[in-house]
Amino acid sequence: MSVNDKKLKQNFWKTLIYALVLNANFYENARNTPKTHQLALTIVIMAALSHALGSGVILLINRATLPVLFLGLLIDAFSIVIGYYFWTFTIWKIGQWLKPIDPTYGDLLSPIGFAYAPQVLNFLTVIPVLGRPIELILAVWSLLAVIVAVREGLDISTNRAAIICLLGWPLIQIAVGLLQVTEQQLIKYLT
Secondary structure: OOHHHHHHHHHHHHHHHHHHOOOHHHHHOOOOOOOHHHHHHHHHHHHHHHHHHHHHHHHHHOOOOHHHHHHHHHHHHHHHHHHHHHHHHHHHHHHHHHOOOOOOHHHHHHHHHHOOHHHHHHHHHHOOOOHHHHHHHHHHHHHHHHHHHHHHHHOOOHHHHHHHHHHHHHHHHHHHHHHHHHHHHHHHHHO
């Protein structure tokens, strides 16, 4: 492993930790760090893979066939990535409506991508009995991270950031929930 690879790996883990602890300075400077978009998207993809891994274990426990398993993993991973872009879009639009100085959609992608860091732990939802509570804790943790990201990204008060994020959050929860229910029905139909 080259020196640059080691440095990049260390920077990634530092970035993940700063995002997990809701470091306001980190989120404020999220647009100014090198390779920010790539790091943010990597965190979102890791969150998607973690979610898919948890769902995959459940599908394996239920003895899903290989095609059904693959379809379930694909739907789960894409639901997280699509949710990220959709939530960023809703925050951007609501932010434009509530605040006269608008950042671009691209300006919000990185901070909100970093706010998906708690979702990297989504694989823990396979723990029996604790799966649903863990899922809810991770969802609220991500919501808090997005509020910090929006507050710093839009340079607004915490209350305004919370309003902006809370208006979009139920839409994401409903969309992901509908997608998961659709996935479950599809899997029942295919098995």
